Amino acid sequence: MIDLPLTLDQYEAERICVIKPSALGDVVQSLPILPALRERYPSAHISWVINRTLSDLVLGHPHLDEAIPFDRQGSWAQWSRLLGVLHSRQFDLVFDLQGLMRTGIMTAATGAQVRVGLQTAREGAHLASNVTIPNTGRDIPAHQRYWRGAEALGLGESRRQTLIRISKQDSNWAEGQLSQLKGMVLGIHPGAGWTTKRWPIEKYAVVGCKFMRMYGGSVVILGSPDEAELGEQLEALFNRFVPSKPILNLSGKTSLKQLSTMLSAVDLLATNDSGPMHLAAGLGTPVLGIFTCTSPEISGPPGEQHELIATRIPCAASYKKVCPHSGADHLACMEELSTDTVCESLVRLIEKNKLTHRAA
Missing domain, CATH: 3.40.50.2000 (Glycogen Phosphorylase B;)
Structure with missing residues (x-):
């Protein structure tokens, strides 16, 4: 754990990553954090690590700059490339909203100064985080658990928005x-x-x-x-x-x-x-x-x-x-x-x- 000089709501970041690859319902419930992140960091580059099969949920999102696809059944070479991409992005703020071994490894690979996790983390994922958001245990409703990230940034009173780009064709x-x-x-x-x-x-x-x-x-x-x-x-x-x-x-x-x-x-x-x-x-x-x-x-x-x-x-x-x-x-x-x-x-x-x- 690092000794942060500031609380999370005072921390300034330029490159942010949300790690929440799956599942469909959990990704949907996590989406409201994107407008909150953009409100807090209007000039930041924001990325999201997501299962390739679910990437349509975030592609075209007005507050997201990059979707980083994750192939759960991918090869070791694909896994290695993903970790290399995460390290190369030089993120300074990462949210691991999944809290499993594989996302803990992703979080550690980023090398970000601030790596935020939830109390529900298991399989050793908590070891990769140096900030744990309080009141995010399994007795907390899932949608509220993910929104705690916005609260930690001082934006708990902001409007929760689930934005999914729907094309004219669709x-x-x-x-x-x-x-x-x-x-x-x-x-x-x-x-x-x-x-x-x-x-x-x-x-x-x-x-x-x-x-x-x-x-x-x-x-x-x-x-x-x-x-x-x-x-x-x-x-x-x-x-x-x-x-x-x-x-x-x-x-x-x-x-x-x-x-x-x-x-x-x-x-x-x-x-x-x-x-x-x-x-x-x-x-x-x-x-x-x-x-x-x-x-x-x-x-x-x-x-x-x-x-x-x-x-x-x-x-x-x-x-x-x-x-x-x-x-x-x-x-x-x-x-x-x-x-x-x-x-x-x-x-x-x-x-x-x-x-x-x-x-x-």
Whole structure:
């Protein structure tokens, strides 16, 4: 640890690096720090280390000068080149918002005078930082944890902005896709990285059907290429139960920019705890977030405009990627969280955001 002559909010920097390679939701929740950094350091060169697959999130950002791509499955030669790039940039202020061994190595490689980390750092990543931001433990909501960086710079009262550049081409694409639909548009993202986060497809179908019948609206199914099969299953259920209703299945068929554009364009989103949930919320779309093995207080997006509902069984918010129970208790959270409960939350979401009235 160095003995800093000034507190972080008094430290002057000319070259700044944010290290936050993944995952989608965490990167989205970290994005508000960029406008804060630009406000504090208007002339600084600001870089961001990000997984190559997520780089579209930051490319074209008005407050970012450079995206440094990271290939998680890259070769040793690629890893060595990345560390060389980080060292050559001569950063004087670095934020490691990931806090894992690989980002700790990146942080150390920069040789920056001030290297800032969070209390959630593990795998020895804390050894690379010489400043740890207080009140950033795992009991702090993730979005607040990342915003502590802005607070440490004396900008905690600044407006939080999630800025993602959407091109005219992508906007025109989304407009063309939605032109075939009618009424209020509900986006549904039925996927998630963990099995224990995925509320059943059949229940999403019930919620979507009730929405279309109550409000005369339409449904767009969204997801990554890995979730295309889930999207097809949900589409098949809709075609079976409401064959006359307009359904648009874009699961696995969008780029990250197109997904961002569509999440911004739909009226509301029903989703598991996932990256698209945070992306939609950051872009200003009201979210109905369904939480089974995670906590809406810790992992959910901020804002009263959203509806976040969670299971109430004893092992709720256990953050287990695989259900540890067997028999009748296996994935009991999925059964406990009923479609009636979710539909009631959907109605509340629509009403408090004054989206529309029920169809006659």
